[in-house]
Amino acid sequence: MDILFASETEKAEFWLPLLQRALPQDRFFVGEERSCDVALLATPPAGTLARLKGVKLIQSLWMGVDKLLADPEYPRGVPLARLIDPGMVAAMSESVLAHVLDWHRHHDRYRAQQARSEWRRFKQYLASDRTIGILGLGELGSDAARKLAALGFRVAGYSRRPKQLAGVQSFTDLDAMLPLCNALVCLLPLTPSTRGIVNGKNLALLKPHSCVINVARGGHVVVGDLLKSLDSGHLGHAYLDVFDSEPLPPASPLWKHPGVTITPHSAALTEPRTAIAKIVENVERVRRGETPLYLVDFDAGY
């Protein structure tokens, strides 16, 4: 089959040798204007999507597909698959654990003290004293939930439909979950119904001095509300990896806020070494005329 690779962010020189070795009978090409059977995309160059009518599968190189779905040139009727990359899922849980533990062990506050050469110990809590709320219990949320529960944290999870996960209290009512939470981790897909979910009303429901961790999409957080909650002393700390505009503009007040830790959309990157097997699986399914895995539900938006 003919397979297009088109991305302004993922590097073809990393991906193509791995793809070609895993799928030796297929023909990979980058950016040429010719027809293809499958297109591998992440932030494709302008005009790419409009040329993909009739393609058998658009395989995202990323887990998040909100940008592809929002593109008015997306070719209607072409199936779109998310990439569920085990390396990326593990990376996301590492980042979530790093932030939860940074806050749980007061490392954010100890760093502020270090800047003043100040030695003062804060009260230690057991993991079982803390409830970590997770927004979204899909591939990412459920992996993070499982690993947090294994460390002894109480874990609550919010999803559209109730989920059965060992050690996780499942909620479909956000107002019921938030008052239990000392920390809130956003791992939702960005859809019209999740945009702005981390807003003033919901932040006010969290326990005092909670932390917020957003590793999903910038659009989930109402930044003005977040800063107000931090400045009022209600919210303890915010770990933000994603922003409406990236790179985060130098003028953003988030950069210098003492209650905000910023990472450059680095919480979880697609890892070609572990992702290739998932792409190969879907290419083989297309070849055999079977339904690919992880197809996007265009109505749900993820």
Add this chain to the structure above:
Amino acid sequence: MDILFASETEKAEFWLPLLQRALPQDRFFVGEERSCDVALLATPPAGTLARLKGVKLIQSLWMGVDKLLADPEYPRGVPLARLIDPGMVAAMSESVLAHVLDWHRHHDRYRAQQARSEWRRFKQYLASDRTIGILGLGELGSDAARKLAALGFRVAGYSRRPKQLAGVQSFTDLDAMLPLCNALVCLLPLTPSTRGIVNGKNLALLKPHSCVINVARGGHVVVGDLLKSLDSGHLGHAYLDVFDSEPLPPASPLWKHPGVTITPHSAALTEPRTAIAKIVENVERVRRGETPLYLVDFDAGY
């Protein structure tokens, strides 16, 4: 039985109600000069040890007993038990994971960038790309090792005697282990043979840009060697929780070094709620005339 509680750091008002409730038939007292059957100690006031000749058991309220052992007034022949507190063991692993993940996900470097409003992403590694070396595979080291291995890290462990731990490569030869390591975690007891083990020779054996995490005792690290290794660019970062002199003096160059993260000996505190059961167990063993648990080997020094 009569049980003395003597500590200049642990608060009697927290401990005594819990102890009295757990051991209602025993008589607890603080600081009075009268005989006792068991003494519960952590940094006892000067003169306390000299009065404890003939006591059936000295039960430390801490895991580390190096200060008690180094005290020339320690009453010879009185058995000494370390406190293996499950809450403290869990807390230590949380702190170790927090620091390993902070370094693994480049959060230390992203914080330095945030101070300059700089947005730049570093190469992502899989946990399986990293080998975490653990000095000491006792109660603390083996728990941290297990939790790191569960996240996919390669784990190497150094101990005096070889250990069989799932997912952990056991070493008794430090020179053989260090060249494999990207991170080194010190969880050893402080003894004459472990003092100064994190020195220039051993740091030079680590892989370039490694991190060092010392959550054991200040005496394990040769601070001058550590700073030289950081300044040369060989060592990537140091997370230090313990120091020769505590509180760390304001004049210490460690406070302001960009490659050093300091916490105020807070990596793991004894947690009365989980420790009480272990103290009760040893008091009951003394009452029944049995050998207490976790007795210190005075020759080994822990």
